[in-house]
Amino acid sequence: MSYWQLQLTAFLTIVRKEIRRFTRIWIQTITPPAVNALLYMLIFGGLIGSRIREVNGVAYMDFLVPGIIMMGIITNSYGNVVSSFFGSKLQKYVEELLVSPVSNATILAGYVTGGVARGIAVGSIVSLVALFFIDLKPVYPMATLCIAVLTSVMFSLGGLINAVYAKTFDECSIVPNFVLAPLTYLGGIFYSIDMLPPIAQKLSLFNPVLYMINGFRYGILGVSDIPLWQSFAVVFAFIAILGTIAMVLLNRGVGIKT
């Protein structure tokens, strides 16, 4: 067996394990984002949105849906990796991987792919829910898919870094609750940054989530506050930075070796 065959088999095993994990507990992992999305669309899109004419030249419900889908992708990609990797640390079964001839790059790729699988699964289900409200036909399907997958990769990497450092369940929820949620809600899900005062517009440009939501919105609707290339540039830059940090942490054995 060659080195690469071994790593490929190990990678597919981790991915299968991760997918099996979140599908086994689908009531906790898949259903809540779909219910949340339905409520957002009913309340913000249907009830409140009906009083808003158009945003960026499209109906408010159409404007809202890409943001809601992306919110599901972001939170679930992050949440999947942070909970799964932290769980493996807590119960010590991460040691199954550490004593096996699996490279750290394979471990990282496996967990991130698991996070992407859940992010995209949730994104797809939220998209199905959205079909009850709008005619969802992406203008640029490839761009839509690419930005969704890359965003999912980025937040899966973030989840892994969080899990490496976390020592308690509280430390797993600090970033999602106090960093990720504000950035996501202030990232232009519900509004265009054109609607903000100039200073808030400038501050919003420092929010990386803004670029992802707008990139995704551009793929679906063909309208965005941010040029598409900027969205891709920001996502790639964050993937490079977070990926490097995650590899360094795994290579040093931070949080998993003594």
Next chain:
Amino acid sequence: MTALCIKNLVKTYDNDVHALRGINLDVNEGDFFALLGPNGAGKSTAIGIISSLVNKTSGTVTVFGHDLDTDIVGVKSCIGLVPQEFNFNGFEPIFNTITNVAGYNGIPPREARKRAEHYLKRLDLWDKRRSTGRELSGGMKRRLMIARALVHEPKMLILDEPTAGVDIEIRRSMWEYLTEINSENGTSIILTTHYLEEAESLCRNVAIIDRGEIIENGSVADLLSQAMQETFILNLYEPVTEAPTIEPFKVRLCSEPNQLEVDVPKGHSVSDMFQALQSKGVVVGSLRNKSNRLEEFFLRLVNQSNKDSQ
């Protein structure tokens, strides 16, 4: 071939605890080797370094010619680890636990399922294959970890106190199985244990580690021959009121009136003792060892080591 070669292995933890102070150790291929030592001696740290769970401070570790620093994949491929603490996903069916680890070792799914079936059956866990890890009893959990460690058929199996908390029947069956894989498959086995009877029964070679240093290393037979005396409990036909004096044996009364405790020094046989007792009119019905000889030797060494360090 040398299965394991450790040279000047040092581990100092961040809190300045010197867990290993430059140990040297060789284990031959096919050996059944015991690593003994009191709690906190450095056994688990040494095992953690060999199996890549602990980062070493300095020194070299080579497993079947693969250097831990330059060929970690080669090292890991040769090792199966049964750790001291349970470290499997308690919420996963145990069949998946085994197939996952097979996959991490590059074994494709179909072959992984076959091997999982083989080892779960061999360790009497097949009926529990759909149970999750947390639903198993303590003994079953230990056996699950052995099945998991063997699924990639490693050349070297490391067991860190594998029979701790396991009842006698299961312990005996685990001993039999370990002896079988050592003799039939030629798997090199390194065992740490607190049951010195276990080490004496199973292992050919032994190293004793204390305060991060190897204080004795050799064959079990050689070490036992160094034991200065053996103590027996004798059951007598007739009770005695005082202990007979029979040089060079030391005889003591036990709490039971028809029992005596006798130290038989090195170089003297049990027959000599019987004859001496008979000459004093004491007739022995049966006897048993008071304690394990290796245990006595171990305690003597560790006590000596403690005195030397004071």
